[in-house]
Amino acid sequence: MRKEVVLITGANGEIGHGLITYLGQQGNVNIIALDVQPLDEELKPYCMRTIQGDILDQMLLGRMVVEFEIRSIFHLASILSTKAEYNPETAHRINVEGTLNLLRLAVEQSQWQGQPVKFIYPSSIAAYGIPSLEVKNSLGKVKENEWGNPITMYGCNKLYCEHLGRYYAYHYRQLAAEPEKSSIDFRCLRFPGLISAMTVPTGGTSDYGPEMLHHAAQNLPYKCFVRPDTRLPFMAMPDAVKALLMLHEAPREKLTQTVYNVTSFSPSAEEIYHMVLKYFPQAQVEFSPHLSRQRIVDSWPADIDDSVARQDWGWKPDYDFERAFEEYLIPAIRQRYTA
Numbered sequence: 489m490r491k492e493v494v495l496i497t498g499a500n501g502e503i504g505h506g507l508i509t510y511l512g513q514q515g516n517v518n519i520i521a522l523d524v525q526p527l528d529e530e531l532k533p534y535c536m537r538t539i540q541g542d543i544l545d546q547m548l549l550g551r552m553v554v555e556f557e558i559r560s561i562f563h564l565a566s567i568l569s570t571k572a573e574y575n576p577e578t579a580h581r582i583n584v585e586g587t588l589n590l591l592r593l594a595v596e597q598s599q600w601q602g603q604p605v606k607f608i609y610p611s612s613i614a615a616y617g618i619p620s621l622e623v624k625n626s627l628g629k630v631k632e633n634e635w636g637n638p639i640t641m642y643g644c645n646k647l648y649c650e651h652l653g654r655y656y657a658y659h660y661r662q663l664a665a666e667p668e669k670s671s672i673d674f675r676c677l678r679f680p681g682l683i684s685a686m687t688v689p690t691g692g693t694s695d696y697g698p699e700m701l702h703h704a705a706q707n708l709p710y711k712c713f714v715r716p717d718t719r720l721p722f723m724a725m726p727d728a729v730k731a732l733l734m735l736h737e738a739p740r741e742k743l744t745q746t747v748y749n750v751t752s753f754s755p756s757a758e759e760i761y762h763m764v765l766k767y768f769p770q771a772q773v774e775f776s777p778h779l780s781r782q783r784i785v786d787s788w789p790a791d792i793d794d795s796v797a798r799q800d801w802g803w804k805p806d807y808d809f810e811r812a813f814e815e816y817l818i819p820a821i822r823q824r825y826t827a
């Protein structure tokens with residue numbers, strides 16, 4: 489008998505750490521963790537199996553189809569926005585072909601199982617593209633279907649993969665005998681920038697938020713690569729994990745769209761700096777904007793409208809800006825760096 493499992497790709501990444509730790513502590517799912525890097529030791533006890541491998545390796549994915557009954561996939565692996573600009577075609581392969589491989593795996597699994605496999609896909613505010621800072625500053629909360637002209641390869645990849653998921657869920661092999669059984673159950677979140685106390689992201693453009701905090705906590709000087717007035721939506725990692733799991737659990741009939749915005753708070757870089765100073769008065773931050781990274785964040789909305797997620801599946805973050813620092817980030821980060 490094949491074992492029923494949840495597959496998490498990009499397991500060693502920022503969201504992977506948060507999700508595996510949470511699910512592992514709940515202890516009621518068999519996690520298969522896939523990452524191109526060896527999985528961190530601290531995550532291994534939570535996983536039934538850890539696989540070091542590439543989502544572009546179709547033989548590897550094929551073997552997984554045979555070995556496991558994959559009920560849900562959290563496809564977290566991707567190359568983030570800044571890093572993707574250094575090698576856009578490689579990023580495209582990993583972000584798009586990698587996702588296509590996982591979608592194909594999900595379809596095969598669904599056919600074997602005679603029921604849809606859930607496919608949870610984290611998209612991003614990078615899927616938006618606002619033409620200028622003036623326009624950005626004039627907008628209120630941006631809805632899912634607005635401003636969809638991303639200026640980064642990562643943003644294009646995310647937006648396209650949202651469509652790929654929708655295609656595989658609703659339009660792939662429409663002539664199959666029982667499409668309702670063989671198609672996948674694709675659900676997608678558009679995340680804002682994420683801040684975790686346990687990990688720092690690599691290669692993203694919202695990274696100045698977490699980097700500022702992690703540098704201050706280690707007493708290191710930090711050069712912030714955006715202007716102080718730069719404003720982006722952010723979310724604390726426990727809320728990101730909560731959003732993924734709430735969307736995973738939501739009754740299918742409640743979902744009125746494939747892609748949902750979720751957000752918590754929208755501070756400027758200067759407000760993040762002041763919040764960091766409140767807890768680490770010795771923090772040394774110099775604002776030294778990097779032209780192309782600044783341009784990327786200037787094309788992302790300052791705030792997004794997550795009212796449909798709130799309506800359809802009861803989304804509500806636990807942490808606002810103050811609470812995220814006071815009750816989650818600061819205690820956990822102090823513990824982390826003193827340990």
Ligand code: SER
Nearest residue numbers: 568569612692693694
């Ligand atoms: N945090 C991501 C990045 O900056 C956006 O999803 O690339």
